[in-house]
Amino acid sequence: MLHILFPYEAKRRSINMKYQVQENCLTIYLPREVDHHNAEEMKREADAVIDRNHIKYVIFDFERTDFMDSSGIGVIMGRYKTICLIGGEVWAVHANARIKKILTLSGVTKIMQIYEEDER
């Protein structure tokens, strides 16, 4: 199953694209700032996609993100709760140093894998 994730190849087709589904894997292209304000909409939309497409893997793509607070952690934890029931996984890609710090500090890295591109 993980061959879909490695190497990480989900190419974003347009800057406005927020979600991409490949087989049972959903990539969420996070906005520049992930806070309580935009987390609400993201949760709603992501849950609808997860439900419709039998998603097992959720990839959070932080390429554009330079700010995240604990609301973002809530989004990750919530999606993990849904997909861990079917043995799914949550991943982070393109996380900068700041985002990694937030992820580590919150302890969410215990359930979330961080994909490092330069390890390839």
Next chain:
Amino acid sequence: MKNTNEMEIRFDSRSANEGFARVAVASFMTQLNPTVEEVADVKTAVSEAVTNSIIHGYDNEIQKVCIRCRIEDNLFTVEVRDKGKGIENIEEAMRPLYTTKPEQDRSGMGFAFMEAFMDSVEVESEPGKGTKVKMKKAIGKGREIWTTQSL
């Protein structure tokens, strides 16, 4: 004499103002010549406190949130106040992972983040009256070592 400066902003407790609040505070703090990391720390802490006021203090009702910032030499103080429902048990509320709204996917990490990113966090609250979160951070710690070091 101490070098001081103050500002105060008051805005509706709408989630759209969370971004405004942290940018306003970050912009006021630039006069201390902070590092990118220090600005990011303060922005995260302010975001957590304002979010708390909006979703817990006011339960998403539209009222006013007030932020007061004070600079005293290199010490930056930011106070986030609401006149919302207040906190019954502050100690419990500050415990990492504790949340009263797990169904809304709240992580329970708000106060933990404030404490991690600021030097000190004080919470005053009275049920039915509101909550005040006062956070302090010394800006430019360790920078002097660089500037005074002879090469």
